[in-house]
Amino acid sequence: MIFLTVGTAHFDPLIEEMDRLVEQGVVQDKVVAQIGRGSYMPRNFPFFRFIRSLNTAYDWADVIVSTGGAGTTIECVKRGFRLVVVENRTLMEGHQAQLIGEMSRKKHLVWCRDLSDLADCITTAKALTFAPFMPDKPRAHILIEDLLRLL
Secondary structure, three states, X not given: OEEEEOOOOOOHHHHXXXXXXXHOOOOOOOEEEEOXXXXXXXXXXXXXXXXXXXXXXXXXXXXXXXXXXXXXXXXXXXOOOOEEEEOOOOOHHXXXXXXXXXXXXXXXXXXXXXXXXXXXXXXXXXXXXXXXXXXXXXXXXXXXXXXXXXX
């Protein structure tokens, strides 16, 4: 199963593209979507707007397709899910690219840079073994010590 989520925002172009791929048989997996505040309602798979927790959907999914929201991205990467992220450039002037780029570089997710590549990105995610997420070591204490030495 593919779980498609746009979080609390909206990203109609992503929902529309997945709907088209399912309708044309390009994506043959079962798809379930969380469409947030979007106005486009898919015709080819079940959807809902919001739910208290996405954990059940995450646990059932073989692949999660998401926008680049920090909350969903970090949660899925930490839990080791197969994740395809499509940056929603309509939100806050492209702020998502830095996080998606870093997570992609570290092999934690597949970055779908163009909706026309969505089907290929899903296929890639199914075949990949993602790198486990390892948080950076805390450095705040080192920075504070360095600042104190300057006094």
